[in-house]
Amino acid sequence: MNVELLVYVLLGIMAALALVLLWRLALDSYLKWSEANRRANELLRSVLTGEQYGQLVRQGYLDIKSPRDPGCIYRVPRAHGLVGVIEQGRCKMSLCLQPLESVPDADLVVMHKLMIEADEETYLQTANKLAPIWNGDWDD
DSSP: OOHHHHHHHHHHHHHHHHHHHHHHHHHHHHHHHHHHHHHHHHHHHHHSOHHHHHHHHHHSEEEEEOSSOTTEEEEEESSSOOEEEEETTEEEEEEEOOOSSOOOHHHHHHHHHHHHHHHHHHHHHHSEEESOSOOSBOOO
16 A cells, blocks of 8 residues: 555545534534523513414514503514514614524513513613614504
């Protein structure tokens, strides 16, 4: 066996081992993310009422009434996105508030709901305020 062939065989074995290692790391990451999503969805179901969960599934967003302003609703998307602030059926502004680390979408919905209901003023002070995502009337 010549040296050149031996080098190619060893490189092939090393490449195969690297691929197996990368595949294993990707699989572990996927399984951890799947478990995080499962737990986040369980938490979401426990935090929302049946009506709220139904709205989230059917319409893709959750309306949360403002604790301090009965004419104001926060429209929280099911997936990552801007939160709409709706007053008298019109979007007045959009809010952006994200955690520093990546979390499942269900955890984001829980985060917005709990922050708005527990301390709306801090929620508004923390969020980045943007022009409305929709200027027309919202179909409620």
